[in-house]
Amino acid sequence: MGQKLLLGILATVILLFIASPIFVVLPLSFSDATGIQFPPEAYSLRRFREFFGAEDWLNALWTSAKVSFFAVLVATPLGTGMALGLVRGKFPGKNFLNSFVILPLVFPTLIYGLSLFFLYRRFGIYDTELGLVLAYIVVGLPFIVLITAARFRSFDESLELTAMSLGANWWKAFFLVTLPLTWSGIAAAAIIAFIIVFDELIIALFISRIQEVTLPVKMFNSLELEVDPLLAVIASFLIINSLILAGLAALLTRVRH
Structure with a gap:
């Protein structure tokens, strides 16, 4: 039981590490700041409008x-x-x-x-x-x-x-x-x-x-x-x-x- 729990924790840590760029990039893409600021203080779709323009x-x-x-x-x-x-x-x-x-x-x-x-x-x-x-x-x-x-x-x-x-x-x-x-x-x-x-x-x-x-x-x-x-x-x-x-x-x- 302890071994399965350890493997589960290890797999979760590895998965979170692999997915970590998503947790950084996605909030930044909705940031309302003029530059790069993490974590963002305010959110908007301004950057998406700029991209499509x-x-x-x-x-x-x-x-x-x-x-x-x-x-x-x-x-x-x-x-x-x-x-x-x-x-x-x-x-x-x-x-x-x-x-x-x-x-x-x-x-x-x-x-x-x-x-x-x-x-x-x-x-x-x-x-x-x-x-x-x-x-x-x-x-x-x-x-x-x-x-x-x-x-x-x-x-x-x-x-x-x-x-x-x-x-x-x-x-x-x-x-x-x-x-x-x-x-x-x-x-x-x-x-x-x-x-x-x-x-x-x-x-x-x-x-x-x-x-x-x-x-x-x-x-x-x-x-x-x-x-x-x-x-x-x-x-x-x-x-x-x-x-x-x-x-x-x-x-x-x-x-x-």
């Missing part, structure tokens, strides 16, 4: 949303196909490919960003939306492959084989049987990938800081000049956005067909 911040938000969406839109079918091949396929080098897929997760982000800086300069796509989308595809792809592969491993392949025995070819069986029964895992993978690429900072700093500025880069640039009180509003938005999307992804992983 700040064209530069809204442009950065739109850029982040746009490039993240298109990156995930491309990475999801690519990652799904790769996951299916890694789960079902039998070919030489499969173990190597499995390891290669997760390479972006362990490869130093600074090195990747620096490599893209020189590469993009060479091909004329530095500081462009295309450059951001291509970089974000690589960032999000491993998450889609790993999560989708786990969903395919839990799928009863005999259902697909039954459809094929009844006259359906593989493509028809996949789209009419396999995909409808695994879509929730694929959708959850896409949502997780979107959260990751939307918050990406290091790589974006190397490949876009002038014309195509993402929201994390805009926040970083703002910190270099001065501490803008609007940062609390934006941080609150990012936290709430991530929590909602992560909750949706968790619900999708629980979907049973």
Whole structure:
């Protein structure tokens, strides 16, 4: 009993530590002070009105949303196909490919960003939306492959084989049987990938800081000049956005067909 109580207290302390930024940022975003003051003495929606009236911040938000969406839109079918091949396929080098897929997760982000800086300069796509989308595809792809592969491993392949025995070819069986029964895992993978690429900072700093500025880069640039009180509003938005999307992804992983 004492051990369970100790573990419960420890888990609560860890959870509070992880959630501590929320308890700081959210009150600051509603502060009525002209600068950063914690705890706030008065509360209002003034900073939210300032944010939605700040064209530069809204442009950065739109850029982040746009490039993240298109990156995930491309990475999801690519990652799904790769996951299916890694789960079902039998070919030489499969173990190597499995390891290669997760390479972006362990490869130093600074090195990747620096490599893209020189590469993009060479091909004329530095500081462009295309450059951001291509970089974000690589960032999000491993998450889609790993999560989708786990969903395919839990799928009863005999259902697909039954459809094929009844006259359906593989493509028809996949789209009419396999995909409808695994879509929730694929959708959850896409949502997780979107959260990751939307918050990406290091790589974006190397490949876009002038014309195509993402929201994390805009926040970083703002910190270099001065501490803008609007940062609390934006941080609150990012936290709430991530929590909602992560909750949706968790619900999708629980979907049973």
